[in-house]
Amino acid sequence: MPGQAAELVFNEATKLYEGREEAAVDRLSLTVPAGEICVLVGPSGGGKTTALKLVNRLISLTSGDIRIDGTSILEQDVVELRRSIGYVIQQVGLFPHMTVEANIGTVPRLYGRPRSWIRTRSAELLELVGLDPSYAKRYPAQLSGGERQRVGLARALAGNPPLMLMDEPFAAIDPIVRARLQDEFMRLHEEVQKTVVFVTHDIDEAIKVGDRIAILRPGGRLAQYDTPAAILERPVDDFVAQFVGADRALKALALRTLAEVELGPPADGPRVPRDTTVRDAVSKLIETRADSLAVTDDDGRIVGSVWLEKLV
Amino acid sequence: MVVAAGPVIPDFGSGSSCEVNNGWFCTDWVHAHWGDTLQPALLQHVELSAIAVAVGLAIAFALALAGFRWRLLDPPIGALSDFLYTIPSLALFQLLVPLTGLGVLTVEIALVSYTLVILYRNLIEGLRSVPADVVEAARGSGFTRTQTFLRVELPLALPALLAGLRIATVSTISIATVAAFVVAKGLGNPIFIAIKQDSFKTEILAAGGLAVALALVADGLLVLAQRALTPWTRRARA
Numbered sequence: 422m423p424g425q426a427a428e429l430v431f432n433e434a435t436k437l438y439e440g441r442e443e444a445a446v447d448r449l450s451l452t453v454p455a456g457e458i459c460v461l462v463g464p465s466g467g468g469k470t471t472a473l474k475l476v477n478r479l480i481s482l483t484s485g486d487i488r489i490d491g492t493s494i495l496e497q498d499v500v501e502l503r504r505s506i507g508y509v510i511q512q513v514g515l516f517p518h519m520t521v522e523a524n525i526g527t528v529p530r531l532y533g534r535p536r537s538w539i540r541t542r543s544a545e546l547l548e549l550v551g552l553d554p555s556y557a558k559r560y561p562a563q564l565s566g567g568e569r570q571r572v573g574l575a576r577a578l579a580g581n582p583p584l585m586l587m588d589e590p591f592a593a594i595d596p597i598v599r600a601r602l603q604d605e606f607m608r609l610h611e612e613v614q615k616t617v618v619f620v621t622h623d624i625d626e627a628i629k630v631g632d633r634i635a636i637l638r639p640g641g642r643l644a645q646y647d648t649p650a651a652i653l654e655r656p657v658d659d660f661v662a663q664f665v666g667a668d669r670a671l672k673a674l675a676l677r678t679l680a681e682v683e684l685g686p687p688a689d690g691p692r693v694p695r696d697t698t699v700r701d702a703v704s705k706l707i708e709t710r711a712d713s714l715a716v717t718d719d720d721g722r723i724v725g726s727v728w729l730e731k732l733v
Numbered sequence: 734m735v736v737a738a739g740p741v742i743p744d745f746g747s748g749s750s751c752e753v754n755n756g757w758f759c760t761d762w763v764h765a766h767w768g769d770t771l772q773p774a775l776l777q778h779v780e781l782s783a784i785a786v787a788v789g790l791a792i793a794f795a796l797a798l799a800g801f802r803w804r805l806l807d808p809p810i811g812a813l814s815d816f817l818y819t820i821p822s823l824a825l826f827q828l829l830v831p832l833t834g835l836g837v838l839t840v841e842i843a844l845v846s847y848t849l850v851i852l853y854r855n856l857i858e859g860l861r862s863v864p865a866d867v868v869e870a871a872r873g874s875g876f877t878r879t880q881t882f883l884r885v886e887l888p889l890a891l892p893a894l895l896a897g898l899r900i901a902t903v904s905t906i907s908i909a910t911v912a913a914f915v916v917a918k919g920l921g922n923p924i925f926i927a928i929k930q931d932s933f934k935t936e937i938l939a940a941g942g943l944a945v946a947l948a949l950v951a952d953g954l955l956v957l958a959q960r961a962l963t964p965w966t967r968r969a970r971a
Binding site: 477479500501502503504505506508510511512513514515516517518519527528531559560561562563573576586 | 864866867868869870871872873874875876877880885888889891963964965968
């Protein structure tokens with residue numbers, strides 16, 4: 422089965438539907454380094470889902486090329502290609518007639534893995550996505566929306582693919598569970614280090630999970646491809662500036678945690694843990710009307726303090 | 734028109750007083766004729782129905798496969814099976830006799846035509862009801878078209894197919910009694926003989942009752958099959 426992370430290169434990738442004037446994806450060129458999360462974001466009509474589906478050939482390229490670790494997707498057998506790419510979609514698409522374990526075992530079964538191997542692998546993956554092993558024998562109808570998407574993630578990881586495609590994976594989940602799934606996805610990514618292409622229409626989600634963000638404008642043209650910090654600090658044009666929002670300076674604060682800030686001497690005040698984002702710390706200052714916050718370490722001991730001038 | 738000269742005295746043979754008086758249900762007659770009349774008729778009835786449902790299922794499956802893959806074929810196939818279903822069974826039997834003779838083949842052709850509409854419609858609806866995201870996940874995970882059909886679409890159409898199979902089986906068992914018009918087989922045969930003998934009630938009730946019992950048993954077996962084959966449909970979120 423496939424292995425670690427792969428580099429993904431879009432080279433002038435274009436999709437033009439028959440009978441339409443404007444391309445869905447227009448000469449898209451970008452490189453996702455191995456092991457990074459690239460978020461495709463943009464307004465609807467920006468072709469982000471189309472761009473994603475070009476990679477596993479659910480949609481066929483009109484012109485241009487896409488290469489995974491140097492090999493063109495067009496040179497590979499389409500079924501083999503798809504088995505080597507993890508695929509997660511918004512509606513999850515779990516097989517309702519199969520147990521969680523059988524769902525997770527989908528790709529290993531296609532590779533002819535024995536049942537015992539699949540059972541062990543599925544137990545490992547359930548643990549990895551934060552579900553109890555007792556879920557193995559349940560059917561999708563017995564799971565909540567958040568649990569289903571965890572299983573969807575486990576299914577996509579089961580073949581150990583070097584590349585994962587995720588199409589608005591958390592969009593249909595309520596905000597509280599979504600935030601937790603985003604956190605867990607990022608922790609999981611640290612652990613498995615796959616190359617990920619992640620589609621969302623939510624710029625906050627893009628900033629949170631992305632190592633790099635590609636902003637697409639209507640007509641499927643790339644507006645800017647950069648790190649979240651660079652996009653927030655230096656949007657290339659009005660379209661990008663408008664898309665990231667007037668509060669982009671505040672959004673940029675969410676990219677750093679208090680652990681990356683030079684702390685003042687320990688002082689009294691509302692307590693916040695060190696892994697709080699700078700944005701949340703500023704929000705806390707405004708909310709409590711305090712002059713400073715007491716920053717605590719993992720054991721809850723006060724290790725320093727911050728105030729507004731230190732944060733912005 | 735024959736005008737009887739006097740009251741007709743039915744000849745019910747030399748049976749018990751119950752039989753002679755054409756009572757509602759003479760158990761001694763049933764005991765005496767189980768082996769030579771009722772049991773053979775029941776077994777023939779099972780055979781007639783089983784062949785009809787099996788052949789009907791095979792044909793409906795092939796048609797549904799075509800109607801599902803090539804959507805243009807669905808309306809004509811659906812209309813044809815609808816049309817066959819609207820022909821009254823007696824008329825259909827009579828229409829077929831000049832073509833296929835007074836035999837089992839005629840009966841089976843008629844019975845099979847009646848199963849088609851239910852089996853075809855249920856199967857194609859079942860296949861169509863498979864959610865698009867499930868099919869997309871299958872394709873995206875690297876299933877071939879055949880694998881998507883056999884491992885995802887067909888199993889998910891199974892509840893609808895089995896529901897159709899239940900209706901088709903029960904109605905075939907019922908309609909098969911009319912087959913006795915064409916061929917002296919099945920539970921309809923003792924009923925027809927009894928009607929000709931001034932409606933001998935016991936024989937009508939016994940044969941009719943067996944047909945009902947057979948339908949109930951067949952339906953019960955299919956319910957059990959449904960439970961065994963589609964365990965996911967009974968597990969909702971607790």
